[in-house]
Amino acid sequence: MRIKSGLTKYDLYQILSTKAELAYYFPPTGVFNDFEELLKFVKNHKKVILKPADDLEGRGVCILEQQGDNFKITDCRRKKQIKLTLSGVEELKNFFKDTENKFNKFIFQKLIKSAxxxxxxxxxxxxxxxxxxxxxxxxxxxxxxxxxxxxxxxxxxxxxxxxxxxxxxxxxxxxxxxxxxxxxxxxxxxxxxxxxxxxxxxxxxxxxxxxxxxxxxxxxxxxxxxxxxxxxxxxxxxxxxxxxxxxxxxxxxxxxxxxx
Structure with a gap:
């Protein structure tokens, strides 16, 4: 398959993770299409990172962590980092509803517990x-x-x-x-x-x-x-x-x- 122009990080993930020898090194990843899909992913993995699918500089990320019934957000999409604690699923849903357009073409990924x-x-x-x-x-x-x-x-x-x-x-x-x-x-x-x-x-x-x-x-x-x-x-x-x-x-x- 010849490479297509505009291939995003998620496109590459989908292609390369079909290889068993590479899938072992990819953290679970999804594309942000709707809130319910993201919520299910967060409940499964507890701490995730959202980032642009086509950015090469590591900019515009947002970290989301479930802490009991609450959700902690570290939003790095602007020059000044914003930290929020949201009480329950409804507040989290409203956060993404208010910023829906700003998460266009984002992927989410399990945040690795790094050394x-x-x-x-x-x-x-x-x-x-x-x-x-x-x-x-x-x-x-x-x-x-x-x-x-x-x-x-x-x-x-x-x-x-x-x-x-x-x-x-x-x-x-x-x-x-x-x-x-x-x-x-x-x-x-x-x-x-x-x-x-x-x-x-x-x-x-x-x-x-x-x-x-x-x-x-x-x-x-x-x-x-x-x-x-x-x-x-x-x-x-x-x-x-x-x-x-x-x-x-x-x-x-x-x-x-x-x-x-």
């Missing part, structure tokens, strides 16, 4: 590229660590693996085998990229958003087919290299690292 670095949750993003020899390799790996209102984003590249590993070990005492998990994730993303290529006749860059639970199991939070990435490789090498290093440059300037 922590110290007391901080984190996620991992991997970009895979098909090499000229035909194999798939990791060209970019980022992980974000959030603590209270502070968010630290490290850009992890192969050539910086040793020094960054030591820095993280010193700063955040690991309570599970983080680097074993990273090795497992890279292997999983490579095999999944091969399946995507075979099923969709797709060989451009692929971005994986990964959560890791407390048992060191990786979960596909989202998979994005980033067809635009390779278009930049038509420029000269210096321009291309500058673009590939822009995220690292951004991180160093953000935290005011000095040149050495």
């Amino acid at each position: 922590k670095i110290e007391q901080s949750f984190f996620d991992v993003r991997v970009v895979m590229e098909k090499h000229i020899h035909g194999d798939w390799g990791c060209i970019e790996l980022e992980y974000s660590i959030g603590k209270d209102k502070f968010l630290l984003t490290n850009v992890y590249k192969e050539q910086y693996q040793t020094s960054l590993s030591e820095a993280i070990k010193k700063t955040y005492p690991l309570k599970f085998d983080f680097f074993k998990a990273i090795k497992q994730i890279k292997k999983l993303c490579a095999s999944t990229s091969e399946i995507i290529e075979d099923m969709l006749e797709y060989d451009d860059d692929i971005e994986f958003e990964i959560a890791i639970d407390e048992d060191n199991k990786p979960w596909f939070v989202a998979i994005n087919l980033v067809q635009c990435m390779k278009k930049f490789k038509a420029v000269d090498y210096i321009t291309y290299a500058a673009g590939k290093g822009s995220k690292l440059l951004y991180s160093t300037t953000l935290y005011e690292f000095e040149n050495i």
